[in-house]
Amino acid sequence: MGRIAAPYGVKGWLKVVPLTSAPQTLLSHPHWWLRKHDGDGPWQQRRLHEGKQHGAVLVVQLSELADREAAARFAGWDVGVPRAALPAAVDGEIYWSDLVGLAVRNRQGVALGKVVEVKEFGAHPVLRVEGEDGAQRLIPFVAAYVRPSMSAPVASTSIGSRTTRMRNVRIDVVTLFPEMVEQAARVGVTGRALERGLWHLRVWNPRDYATDNHKTVDDRPYGGGPGMVMMAAPLAQAIAAAREAQRGEGVATPRIIHLTPAGTALTHARVMELATASSAGYVLLAGRYEGIDERLIEREVDDEIAIGDFVVSGGELPALMLIDAIARQLPGALNDDQSAREDSFATGLLDCPHYTRPEVYDGMAVPEVLLSGHHEQIRRWRLAQSLARTRQRRPDLLAGRTLTKDEARLLGLAEQS
Numbered sequence: 441m442g443r444i445a446a447p448y449g450v451k452g453w454l455k456v457v458p459l460t461s462a463p464q465t466l467l468s469h470p471h472w473w474l475r476k477h478d479g480d481g482p483w484q485q486r487r488l489h490e491g492k493q494h495g496a497v498l499v500v501q502l503s504e505l506a507d508r509e510a511a512a513r514f515a516g517w518d519v520g521v522p523r524a525a526l527p528a529a530v531d532g533e534i535y536w537s538d539l540v541g542l543a544v545r546n547r548q549g550v551a552l553g554k555v556v557e558v559k560e561f562g563a564h565p566v567l568r569v570e571g572e573d574g575a576q577r578l579i580p581f582v583a584a585y586v587r588p589s590m591s592a593p594v595a596s597t598s599i600g601s602r603t604t605r606m607r608n609v610r611i612d613v614v615t616l617f618p619e620m621v622e623q624a625a626r627v628g629v630t631g632r633a634l635e636r637g638l639w640h641l642r643v644w645n646p647r648d649y650a651t652d653n654h655k656t657v658d659d660r661p662y663g664g665g666p667g668m669v670m671m672a673a674p675l676a677q678a679i680a681a682a683r684e685a686q687r688g689e690g691v692a693t694p695r696i697i698h699l700t701p702a703g704t705a706l707t708h709a710r711v712m713e714l715a716t717a718s719s720a721g722y723v724l725l726a727g728r729y730e731g732i733d734e735r736l737i738e739r740e741v742d743d744e745i746a747i748g749d750f751v752v753s754g755g756e757l758p759a760l761m762l763i764d765a766i767a768r769q770l771p772g773a774l775n776d777d778q779s780a781r782e783d784s785f786a787t788g789l790l791d792c793p794h795y796t797r798p799e800v801y802d803g804m805a806v807p808e809v810l811l812s813g814h815h816e817q818i819r820r821w822r823l824a825q826s827l828a829r830t831r832q833r834r835p836d837l838l839a840g841r842t843l844t845k846d847e848a849r850l851l852g853l854a855e856q857s
């Protein structure tokens with residue numbers, strides 16, 4: 441579930457890079473198991489005394505590690521948690537370790553062997569499959585290929601350094617413009633994640649539930665004033681149909697989310713909460729005109745989310761923004777999962793500037809350090825740029841964060857240059 445990067449400070453603390461989509465869950469386990477990376481030695485159990493998240497990494501103190509020298513011996517080791525200590529996988533989730541031991545067949549039904557290992561590899565996790573004759577195959581893993589009957593835990597006591605949870609999020613959108621949502625969701629990262637079966641989309645048009653000949657879904661506001669208001673009844677029926685469909689797929693209580701300027705501002709933290717929730721089924725309600733009859737909101741809606749302090753003409757684009765933000769956080773959605781971890785806000789900072797070829801563009805050269813090939817210097821330069829940018833453009837993000845001595849020094853240097 442993580443990899444020890446380096447000792448931290450002089451008192452035996454460790455810096456750990458989480459390899460799970462929900463790093464905080466690692467801190468909730470009182471015991472960790474450590475093993476040399478790629479080694480086949482025994483796992484060593486340590487008690488977690490203290491730990492906190494520092495941007496993209498965790499800093500932790502484990503039992504029996506009293507000083508920097510003792511901690512340094514574990515640099516590069518894997519961190520695991522026993523399978524039995526992890527919560528049961530809910531609908532749409534798969535623990536990688538549960539894939540080990542499953543039988544693999546091709547589309548023609550021919551048995552190819554059994555999964556002996558799951559490896560992290562670019563866009564997809566890759567299954568190492570061993571045939572009865574000893575033949576080895578590497579097969580990209582797509583969650584949609586696992587049949588429900590196959591997903592029963594097989595290696596229930598194994599400890600995995602890659603025990604990442606895979607999750608299928610179900611999103612239904614109630615909208616007067618279903619084609620707009622359908623089309624936009626099917627391109628780019630969200631489209632690819634859809635194809636990979638990481639999330640599922642269905643759209644519902646309240647007009648299909650209108651009862652009069654004109655298929656009316658809006659009416660004038662009581663009390664007078666400009667514009668029209670969306671009527672409660674057709675929306676209630678569309679939501680009921682979406683709820684029912686999600687229930688049929690195992691989401692007991694889908695959350696009904698109304699996109700509205702009057703909602704709580706959408707943040708990275710909120711996106712992560714939605715992307716990693718254990719029961720990930722959402723019905724997004726997109727308004728039009730002046731908005732939706734308040735009684736429908738009172739009766740049906742669980743959350744209200746705003747995408748910013750401005751008004752757009754309908755809830756479709758806000759819904760699509762929320763969908764995109766969630767989808768790119770799902771393991772396997774991006775070609776390199778690390779990139780979402782380094783994006784703005786994920787580390788609590790704004791992202792650093794990026795450069796690509798040519799080396800000199802219109803008389804402007806790429807910063808020299810980026811051409812040096814020196815990974816540690818590049819990492820420090822990027823961190824310094826992120827810190828300086830954040831202080832300049834979004835000082836509010838730094839307000840709740842105590843900079844480490846090194847970060848403070850890097851920020852000072854970046855601001856002097």
Ligand SMILES: C[S@@+](CC[C@H](N)C(=O)[O-])C[C@H]1O[C@@H](n2cnc3c(N)ncnc32)[C@H](O)[C@@H]1O
Nearest residue numbers: 699700701727730731746747751752754755758
């Ligand atoms: C023209 S707006 C209605 C604005 C509403 N009268 C108000 O002032 O709050 C129509 C629909 O667009 C969506 N919408 C507009 N701006 C939004 C925002 N900032 N965040 C989320 N949804 C928004 C909502 O679904 C809303 O019902």
